[in-house]
Amino acid sequence: MKAALGVMALAAALVLIGKAERPETGWSFRLPPGFPRPRVPADNPMSSAKVELGRRLFYDVRLSGNGTQSCASCHVQSRAFTDGLANAVGSTGEIHRRSSMSLTNIGYASHLTWANPLVDGLEAQALAPMFGDAPTELGLESAAQLEARLAGDKTLQGLAQEAFGAGGLTLDRVLKALAAFERTLISGRSPYDRYVGGEVSALSPEAQRGLELFFSERTECFHCHGGFNFTDAFGHEGAEPERKFHNNGLYDLGAGAYPKRDQGLIEHSGRPEDMGRFKAPTLRNIDVTAPYMHDGSLATLDAVIRHYEAGGRGGEANPRRDRFIRGFILTDEERSDLIAFLESLTDPEFLADPRFGAP
Ligand code: HEC
Ligand code: HEC
Known part of the structure; x- marks a missing residue:
């Protein structure tokens, strides 16, 4: 009984630490009146440096195999992050069977894409346009290819250092930064x-x-x-x-x-x-x-x-x-x-x- 209580107390303490430790000092979503807070995964807390890194990556054509497209090619801000096309067109010209989706308030989405119940995290979702080949969207070959391309970029590496600490800009960090940026795409002042x-x-x-x-x-x-x-x-x-x-x-x-x-x-x-x-x-x-x-x-x-x-x-x-x-x-x-x-x-x-x- 005593042991069980101990475990419970420990669990409760961990929950408290978890909350207190969330290193989001200085970060604010600047939520519109009445808006709840988006869910943020425990292993990807928000920070200004990370969001800025994610924004730069979102617009970076080095995220496509042939250097012609970025996320923003199909997700254009003035169109609420869609592209005006019935069917999205990838970096190699391949036509997507579906239409690009709005990223308005995407941090609140319960699941992602038009009809896939399994894609529920922004971190994982970005892998599909980056590496998918059915259809080819950005058409990257490998994590190593991307990491090598970004290795010499002082601005991005500096932001990665600030956001994540030592270790460079790995694919995992690219995905986390993109997701953090996407969570800031909040629209509620219509x-x-x-x-x-x-x-x-x-x-x-x-x-x-x-x-x-x-x-x-x-x-x-x-x-x-x-x-x-x-x-x-x-x-x-x-x-x-x-x-x-x-x-x-x-x-x-x-x-x-x-x-x-x-x-x-x-x-x-x-x-x-x-x-x-x-x-x-x-x-x-x-x-x-x-x-x-x-x-x-x-x-x-x-x-x-x-x-x-x-x-x-x-x-x-x-x-x-x-x-x-x-x-x-x-x-x-x-x-x-x-x-x-x-x-x-x-x-x-x-x-x-x-x-x-x-x-
Ligand atoms: C039964 C649920 C349901 C109801 C009721 C419904 N919708 Fe929809 N709506 C959907 C679904 C699901 C889609 C996406 C369907 C698809 O792409 O095949 C959609 C798509 C849309 C779209 C296009 C969104 C986009 O980004 O392309 C608009 C606009 C829209 N609905 C407006 C309305 C309006 C206006 C009404 C009331 C007249 C309405 N909907 C009623 C489920 C519904
Ligand atoms: C070639 C055009 C294209 C590119 C490039 C592209 N997307 Fe998309 N995006 C789409 C299409 C099309 C869909 C719908 C996919 C589906 O339903 O299968 C989509 C869906 C999404 C969704 C789900 C939205 C929702 O409401 O569920 C997110 C999030 C997203 N894209 C983020 C990104 C990010 C981040 C990048 C860059 C790493 C990116 N996209 C690159 C076309 C594109």
């Missing part, structure tokens, strides 16, 4: 946020009517795009994330089937009910991230809303669409109200903040 904060005139009457529609049982948008980040695929410090995926009726080639080139979650789970299930992306800054959906197949917000109005492709006959994709009828005025609301989620400060821009 007109909508100001409105919620009490500045009623921040939203036009159209956008206010659109807000009512968005949060209504008529359109059901909020079920999958709810919460402070307008997605149900989120988590934060103190809140274990849930990995959610939905079929929003984008395709129905018969019996709810999606095109073979991309069928979503079912590719990982093998379960028929996961056909066409994808992550519901955040709708923050959605006005600047066209074209829409995992394959960029809807060009405008107008097209997106008409898609939901129709209840998706196949309508009621689609056996795989989510129960909240039921279809509804909007007048032209209501449709533009809803678009005005979605536009009010654009945060101009985020899109131009030099802290997130190229060094």
Whole structure:
């Protein structure tokens, strides 16, 4: 009994030390009002030097095999870190089957990429664009190749020393720094946020009517795009994330089937009910991230809303669409109200903040 208590006391003390020891002195996320703190892995605490290192790496074309691309080639700040293409194009010209994703508030994502339940850490995610060959994105050959390229860069090595101590800029540190930078990509100062904060005139009457529609049982948008980040695929410090995926009726080639080139979650789970299930992306800054959906197949917000109005492709006959994709009828005025609301989620400060821009 005594021994057990001792162990418990020790465990409790370790928890306390763990909290107290988090060496984030001088670091602040500068969270917008009402925003929770993003989850930060215990082995990758935030620091200014690390974030600055990550920012430089994010924009560094030495992260691609042939020196033509960086992360920022497909994740452009002014487009909320998307690229404006339906399908991303890698450094060797290979075309990705999917559309580049917004990195808005990416530190809050419960899981990463359009439909993979296993990618849940920013540190690990970056390996896919760096080294993946299905398709080739950045097209790096090996950790040694990258480390050798960066070895002579005094600025980066200095920042690595400051952020991690002796040991140089290894791949592991590159991944940690990129992730730390990505966790700072926080957007929460849109007109909508100001409105919620009490500045009623921040939203036009159209956008206010659109807000009512968005949060209504008529359109059901909020079920999958709810919460402070307008997605149900989120988590934060103190809140274990849930990995959610939905079929929003984008395709129905018969019996709810999606095109073979991309069928979503079912590719990982093998379960028929996961056909066409994808992550519901955040709708923050959605006005600047066209074209829409995992394959960029809807060009405008107008097209997106008409898609939901129709209840998706196949309508009621689609056996795989989510129960909240039921279809509804909007007048032209209501449709533009809803678009005005979605536009009010654009945060101009985020899109131009030099802290997130190229060094
Ligand atoms: C060739 C274009 C391209 C490059 C280069 C690229 N990405 Fe991406 N990124 C994408 C695409 C496409 C997706 C969606 C992938 C999927 O669903 O399979 C994505 C997804 C992501 C996601 C998941 C976002 C979410 O909401 O789940 C993160 C994080 C990310 N990229 C970070 C990076 C980082 C960091 C780099 C540099 C190391 C990088 N990307 C380089 C195209 C690119
Ligand atoms: C059942 C859950 C669900 C509901 C309800 C829902 N969505 Fe979605 N939404 C998704 C999913 C999942 C995706 C991604 C689908 C894909 O790429 O195949 C998505 C994608 C989007 C996109 C494109 C995002 C991007 O980055 O490309 C927009 C815009 C959008 N939804 C707006 C809305 C609006 C407006 C409503 C209400 C009319 C709504 N959604 C209702 C699940 C939902």
